[in-house]
Amino acid sequence: MALRQGRGYAAVNYPTGMNLGGDPSQALVHATTMGGFVVTLSSVDLGQGLRTVVAQCAAETLGVPMENIIVDTADTDTGPHCMGTFASRGTHRIGNAVVMAAREARDVLLQVAADELEVDADDLETDGTGFVRLKGSAEKKIHVSDVALAAHFRQGRTISGRGIYLKEPSTPVPETGEMDPDSCQAHACTVAEVEVDDETGVIEVLRLYNTYEVGRALNPAMATQQVEGGAWMGVSHALFESTEPYYPHSREHGPADFVEYLMPGPADLPEQTSAFLERPAGNGPFGAKGIGEMTANAPIPAIANAVYDAVGVRLTSMPFTPEKVLRGLDELRAGRAG
Incomplete structure (x- = not known):
């Protein structure tokens, strides 16, 4: 009986939008009387940082400091239409709409500034610090x-802009089934290192190495947090989470409520190393793709493959409980004995 270590990897491709x-x-963008810019959306920030990325896209396009940007996601009834925050579409679809609206608002901003400075609008630029300047001066x-x-x-003018991003709908070709179902695809690979106790069946995830190709990471710090938070969910799905067999009615098996629902704590989380390969998407805002749900996907099969590498047991259903590991080991021993 021993602690056995193994390494496994898994790769995923993930679509953005549908x-x-x-x-x-x-998206709508309008200037306040004091030079702030309100970005109005009907999209919800679930905690993944959408508001920050939207503010970055608006500030970069307008050429003003980020502190000048106010993101308003307060009301889906009166705000501009959005399909929602799902399918890893937030940065890509909503970001594109914000860029389009900000470009339109910037055009008006330069026209108003041109009248004030008595120059041609084509000769002006925003400098990112809060000024509109004559180019070269x-x-x-x-x-x-x-x-x-x-x-x-x-001047009695409104500095505002409107943007809508809509990729042409795709329907299957009847003869082949071929279609274009998404806007772009992101890619990822995770390597997992595990330690398995072949006496108790307990699995410990020691380390995860994550590599993601997400177009351009507009905010590398938040992208890293997204990857590592998603990996935490992947470890949780792989080793702990279950509502088997008949959620929520069965009290005999599985958790009765979320108080009893197993999830990893800080001591259960592995060391992580994350890196990004940037290949800008031609149709994304500043080259970005989506990086949402996919971050929980790759760790799960990577852990399963690492367990197989460690003890030779192929796990195919989650969670990977000690009982499943021990049953697999018993089957291996019985096969050798036979």
């Missing part, structure tokens, strides 16, 4: 807040 009947997202400039005030109180 194209079966159209999958649009809209450090002196001829106007602050965005002054542009907003001029638009509202002197």
